[in-house]
Amino acid sequence: MEKKQKPYFPMFVNLSEQQILCIGGGTIAARRIRTLTRFTDHLIVMAPEICEEMRELLEQFPIMWIQKKLKAEEVIAIENGIHEKSAEINGCEKTDLNFQDIYMVLATTNDDELNHVIVKACKERGILVNTCDDKSQCDFYFPAVTEIDGIVIGLNSGGKDPKKVREVRQKIEKMKC
Numbered sequence: 528m529e530k531k532q533k534p535y536f537p538m539f540v541n542l543s544e545q546q547i548l549c550i551g552g553g554t555i556a557a558r559r560i561r562t563l564t565r566f567t568d569h570l571i572v573m574a575p576e577i578c579e580e581m582r583e584l585l586e587q588f589p590i591m592w593i594q595k596k597l598k599a600e601e602v603i604a605i606e607n608g609i610h611e612k613s614a615e616i617n618g619c620e621k622t623d624l625n626f627q628d629i630y631m632v633l634a635t636t637n638d639d640e641l642n643h644v645i646v647k648a649c650k651e652r653g654i655l656v657n658t659c660d661d662k663s664q665c666d667f668y669f670p671a672v673t674e675i676d677g678i679v680i681g682l683n684s685g686g687k688d689p690k691k692v693r694e695v696r697q698k699i700e701k702m703k704c
């Protein structure tokens with residue numbers, strides 16, 4: 528008998544004191560960082576360039592931007608405890624970033640190969656990792672999130688239909704009033 532894939536359990540996690548590193552600063556990254564600003568002030572974005580929406584988020588929230596194009600060789604060095612010298616950081620002093628302090632990594636670059644290397648390095652170090660281009664490699668899925676009267680609602684279709692997930696989230700938001 529074929530085994531049916533079970534849905535993922537919606538575990539609600541305290542992220543308020545956890546550092547989250549998002550590698551990539553485009554459309555997907557901005558959408559996810561916007562969601563995460565509700566849950567933690569410890570957000571780091573690493574990307575050589577960021578989109579307009581991310582730029583606006585950097586102005587509104589205490590997000591650290593490390594302006595850097597990550598190289599696959601550097602990611603592999605994560606295994607040895609990579610120590611990043613940050614290039615340019617939004618409103619903050621120059622500082623070292625030690626991946627050992629990172630709780631969760633979001634790989635959101637448009638370089639699928641790099642995303643894959645990031646996933647591998649994180650898994651080796653036991654860091655929770657999500658990549659936007661391949662659901663089979665994710666430790667967890669990024670949910671659509673909304674909130675009604677302080678009740679957080681997270682939605683997920685197990686990667687079957689993200690577009691529908693978005694539509695359901697929008698329907699819920701219309702019901703709010």
Ligand SMILES: C[C@@]1(CC(=O)O)c2cc3[nH]c(cc4nc(cc5[nH]c(cc(n2)[C@H]1CCC(=O)O)[C@@](C)(CC(=O)O)[C@@H]5CCC(=O)O)C(CC(=O)O)=C4CCC(=O)O)c(CCC(=O)O)c3CC(=O)O
Binds near residue numbers: 562658659669682688
């Ligand atoms: C599995 C998952 C893993 C993860 O990334 O965590 C994943 C994977 C992938 N998504 C893809 C495509 C799209 N994703 C969206 C939208 C969202 N995707 C999100 C989550 C997830 N996406 C995870 C669980 C999904 C689930 O619940 O089923 C949301 C909920 C959260 C967020 O991203 O913030 C957000 C809605 C947020 C909101 O609106 O509230 C849209 C629609 C749109 O953008 O309008 C499209 C175009 C679809 C189309 O056009 O049909 C591709 C192909 C990429 C490619 O082209 O290569 C992959 C890769 C793959 O399937 O392997």
Ligand SMILES: NC(=O)C1=CN([C@@H]2O[C@H](COP(=O)(O)OP(=O)(O)OC[C@H]3O[C@@H](n4cnc5c(N)ncnc54)[C@H](O)[C@@H]3O)[C@@H](O)[C@H]2O)C=CC1
Binds near residue numbers: 658660
């Ligand atoms: N999971 C999801 O919901 C969806 C996922 N995707 C996937 O997400 C990927 C990214 O999509 P977008 O955000 O729209 O792309 P985008 O082109 O807007 O952004 C890509 C970002 O990655 C950064 N980047 C590229 N190389 C880098 C490196 N070496 N180091 C650090 N940052 C680097 C760029 O500077 C840019 O900020 C797509 O290639 C696609 O595979 C696409 C649609 C939906």
